[in-house]
Amino acid sequence: MSEHLVVDCLEYSAPTRERFLEWQRGRVGCVHVTISVWETARETLSVLGKWNDLFAENADLIDLARTVDDIRRISSEGRTAVVFGFQNTTALEDDIRLVQVFHDLGVRIIQLTYNTQNSIAAGCWEDDDSGLSTHVGRGFVREMNDVGVLIDLSHCSERTCLETIEYSERPVAITHANPIEFVGSDVELNRRPKSTEVLKRLAESGGVVGLSPYVRMLKGGKSATLQSFVDMTLWTIDTIGVDHVAFGTDFYTGYDVSMVEWWRAGRWGRRSPVPIDYDAPVVEWPDWFDSPEAFPQVISALSDSGLDDARLGQILGGNWLRLFGQTFSPTNGS
Amino acid sequence: MSEHLVVDCLEYSAPTRERFLEWQRGRVGCVHVTISVWETARETLSVLGKWNDLFAENADLIDLARTVDDIRRISSEGRTAVVFGFQNTTALEDDIRLVQVFHDLGVRIIQLTYNTQNSIAAGCWEDDDSGLSTHVGRGFVREMNDVGVLIDLSHCSERTCLETIEYSERPVAITHANPIEFVGSDVELNRRPKSTEVLKRLAESGGVVGLSPYVRMLKGGKSATLQSFVDMTLWTIDTIGVDHVAFGTDFYTGYDVSMVEWWRAGRWGRRSPVPIDYDAPVVEWPDWFDSPEAFPQVISALSDSGLDDARLGQILGGNWLRLFGQTFSPTNGS
Numbered sequence: 001m002s003e004h005l006v007v008d009c010l011e012y013s014a015p016t017r018e019r020f021l022e023w024q025r026g027r028v029g030c031v032h033v034t035i036s037v038w039e040t041a042r043e044t045l046s047v048l049g050k051w052n053d054l055f056a057e058n059a060d061l062i063d064l065a066r067t068v069d070d071i072r073r074i075s076s077e078g079r080t081a082v083v084f085g086f087q088n089t090t091a092l093e094d095d096i097r098l099v100q101v102f103h104d105l106g107v108r109i110i111q112l113t114y115n116t117q118n119s120i121a122a123g124c125w126e127d128d129d130s131g132l133s134t135h136v137g138r139g140f141v142r143e144m145n146d147v148g149v150l151i152d153l154s155h156c157s158e159r160t161c162l163e164t165i166e167y168s169e170r171p172v173a174i175t176h177a178n179p180i181e182f183v184g185s186d187v188e189l190n191r192r193p194k195s196t197e198v199l200k201r202l203a204e205s206g207g208v209v210g211l212s213p214y215v216r217m218l219k220g221g222k223s224a225t226l227q228s229f230v231d232m233t234l235w236t237i238d239t240i241g242v243d244h245v246a247f248g249t250d251f252y253t254g255y256d257v258s259m260v261e262w263w264r265a266g267r268w269g270r271r272s273p274v275p276i277d278y279d280a281p282v283v284e285w286p287d288w289f290d291s292p293e294a295f296p297q298v299i300s301a302l303s304d305s306g307l308d309d310a311r312l313g314q315i316l317g318g319n320w321l322r323l324f325g326q327t328f329s330p331t332n333g334s
Numbered sequence: 335m336s337e338h339l340v341v342d343c344l345e346y347s348a349p350t351r352e353r354f355l356e357w358q359r360g361r362v363g364c365v366h367v368t369i370s371v372w373e374t375a376r377e378t379l380s381v382l383g384k385w386n387d388l389f390a391e392n393a394d395l396i397d398l399a400r401t402v403d404d405i406r407r408i409s410s411e412g413r414t415a416v417v418f419g420f421q422n423t424t425a426l427e428d429d430i431r432l433v434q435v436f437h438d439l440g441v442r443i444i445q446l447t448y449n450t451q452n453s454i455a456a457g458c459w460e461d462d463d464s465g466l467s468t469h470v471g472r473g474f475v476r477e478m479n480d481v482g483v484l485i486d487l488s489h490c491s492e493r494t495c496l497e498t499i500e501y502s503e504r505p506v507a508i509t510h511a512n513p514i515e516f517v518g519s520d521v522e523l524n525r526r527p528k529s530t531e532v533l534k535r536l537a538e539s540g541g542v543v544g545l546s547p548y549v550r551m552l553k554g555g556k557s558a559t560l561q562s563f564v565d566m567t568l569w570t571i572d573t574i575g576v577d578h579v580a581f582g583t584d585f586y587t588g589y590d591v592s593m594v595e596w597w598r599a600g601r602w603g604r605r606s607p608v609p610i611d612y613d614a615p616v617v618e619w620p621d622w623f624d625s626p627e628a629f630p631q632v633i634s635a636l637s638d639s640g641l642d643d644a645r646l647g648q649i650l651g652g653n654w655l656r657l658f659g660q661t662f663s664p665t666n667g668s
Binding site: 093094117120125127131133137266267269270 | 372374424427428429430431450451452453454456459460461462463464465467468469470471473474477600601602603604607
């Protein structure tokens with residue numbers, strides 16, 4: 001098995017050196033990390049400040065990537081390239097010019113909304129799904145296209161996915177979600193997996209979906225096996241094509257219940273609208289993927305399943321790098 | 335004609351002593367002014383700071399009202415009571431606890447959204463009308479009910495109006511909009527007037543609508559007469575009952591085109607999504623209502639139309655004061 005560049009297109013752990021060492025041991029060449037979900041613009045600047053310190057203190061392990069060339073260079077040095085992303089548009093504060101400002105600061109991937117309705121789009125938790133909004137939503141999609149920000153639809157609603165795929169002039173991403181036709185609608189977080197129609201339209205437009213070992217989105221939940229994860233990967237390749245399938249593990253660790261409450265309700269709710277299991281608030285990861293250090297054994301299983309080396313290279317990183325190359329630069333520039 | 339307490343339940347002029355003198359000359363006892371539309375929380379604090387200066391400098395003409403008793407006292411002194419309101423929820427920054435914070439600062443009326451989609455609700459400009467949002471929207475309506483903030487639906491969509499009237503435990507307001515059945519859908523701003531169904535449901539729930547002489551929402555537009563305005567008032571009384579009709583002129587002056595651009599597109603758009611007439615960007619007011627100084631002649635015309643003194647008192651201010659009394663105080667308090 002040759003050494004492929006591995007891209008994990010979403011992790012959201014509390015960032016520490018221990019995590020960066022796991023990336024090194026797992027030979028993960030690039031990780032898309034979340035730096036804002038409900039944080040305001042000002043608060044997001046402080047998160048960026050903390051990452052600046054982390055880059056300085058862990059220069060032997062990580063560096064910020066602004067381009068595909070950066071990713072290739074950093075990973076070739078045996079380090080992990082970090083790509084900044086938002087899982088929400090809260091930090092843009094309805095100011096269209098902040099898209100460019102945060103792009104200048106290195107942000108390359110932005111999810112339109114996180115679960116709920118905002119000015120731009122409906123999230124996957126909304127009972128009434130209005131899709132991409134008429135004025136604010138379309139305007140921000142155009143702006144992200146122009147500035148060079150890859151649009152992420154992972155936590156968006158069905159209509160938001162379909163309408164954004166249609167409206168966007170550049171291909172888009174679903175960085176971390178599984179196919180509902182494979183996993184079934186009885187999974188714990190059953191509003192998160194994507195319909196086959198969304199996945200097919202995504203592929204037709206040149207986009208990529210990142211599959212995740214997050215047990216609340218896996219067929220069989222906590223008892224899901226590595227073989228089942230491999231089967232889901234092969235099913236998705238068969239359904240939408242090998243050019244459009246990759247990984248976004250959604251891996252996170254290092255938090256207590258307060259972070260789960262923050263993700264669920266931000267500041268907009270006095271309590272989480274979906275139940276939190278206070279006995280086990282933070283998700284358990286399957287024994288075959290208890291950290292990104294487990295990537296090599298996932299890769300072995302994929303290889304054993306009959307995927308040839310070229311296709312393996314695509315789904316491990318090649319597809320993301322192709323999409324990043326198509327979306328990270330401004331329309332008027334290189 | 336006895337002297338009724340006149341409440342103008344929306345004005346949005348640049349605040350200066352000249353405006354306050356017009357209120358005095360027009361014998362306007364109370365005005366609901368807008369202190370935030372697209373302003374952030376921080377920016378709205380500065381607007382409040384400017385109003386503090388205005389209250390100090392014009393103590394002979396105006397004072398802040400936090401309760402109906404304040405309104406009665408201030409107006410009985412020959413001054414004008416100012417009620418603070420937001421025409422949008424931008425300043426709440428998706429932080430549910432800011433409802434109480436701004437109530438503590440005197441804000442008593444908040445519109446859920448201004449024309450477009452936000453996290454709480456769909457505005458009247460949206461092509462896809464999702465109404466009140468499942469989680470954020472319902473949560474903020476409950477919070478405004480609990481804290482003691484009157485909900486305003488003037489620039490909201492049809493479904494947002496219907497769902498909020500249904501969901502809110504307290505009656506709500508449409509502070510400034512006209513009935514589309516009377517004015518016709520060929521008015522310039524044809525997404526702003528309200529359907530008869532919305533107005534009837536509003537009345538059934540105890541709410542009040544404020545009619546406006548804003549020419550872009552009047553039958554006949556710029557050529558609308560005072561008699562036509564009186565006819566609209568009588569038509570609305572006949573349709574939903576005298577307990578639910580009042581005035582909210584939407585009067586504004588003192589701005590140039592940059593303010594119109596701000597209202598239309600805030601910071602979310604690079605340009606206004608609806609055309610601005612750059613030859614005449616700021617609306618002209620009809621000659622029979624070129625400022626709030628004209629209230630006495632409007633009152634005379636209403637009186638001449640056969641409205642008796644009791645009903646006149648209701649529509650000039652009594653209905654608003656009744657609604658304010660039902661909504662300005664917290665659920666757990668007085």
